[in-house]
Amino acid sequence: MGTKKIVRLSRRRILRILATGGGYLAVLSAAWLRPVMLLAAEWNQAAFEAKVLAESLKNIGALSISDSDQIQLKAPEIAENGAIVPVEITSKIPGTQSIYIIADKNPQPLVAIFDLKPELEPYVSTRIKMGESSKIRVLVRAGDRFYMATQEVKVTIGGCGG
């Protein structure tokens, strides 16, 4: 896929600009403080392009997942328009680092990954597309542990094709 190449090139350009602007030290120290950040900075092509849920999960490293009532997932029970389904997530899990949104029956189930630094409240709200009625799953990563909350959403008009 050509998409990844474009991202890489432009990132290199950003780095070059930063270096000439004297921001290189800041980049270096940030990388040293949080080596994991560099990995997270790549768009996870394998996980996003997976057509099967299990493969998405494998590619984000979620091999074992526990259900949790500490994740609040707000989404409509019935979405009239699958092109705009509001999703609001609040995690009460200590040390929440990432939030993943998954729509099981979408052609590619993984919708989004939000990596949150400690300054961020473990909360995010956005709007997603759903091709058909399906379960929405929210995964929360804290360290190397994954937690999950789910909700069924009925879609009246799908939001993928047209």
Added chain:
Amino acid sequence: MADPMKIRAQLQGEVADVKVLMFHPMETGLRKDAISGDIIPLHFIQRVVAKLNGKTVMDAQWSRAISKNPFINFRIHGAKVGDKVSVSWEDNMGAKSSIETTLN
């Protein structure tokens, strides 16, 4: 693009509530043009980064399944008057945009 983003940040105590609206078609690559019948190419925002005073606080990776004209809302702890909140995005075709606001 004339108006590719909007940002609104409200300080409530030490928490900045940030709402961002981006103007982007978020094409899935599955839709066909109504007249020509050609597939409209995949075109979507892949990365969204939010910063507080230049330091990354949120780094998001998106698929094509985020709704057209994406909206996000997040909250930053320990924010104060005068702090700068910025949000930038980059799509799969290399287009970019960013916006910054100062908390007051």
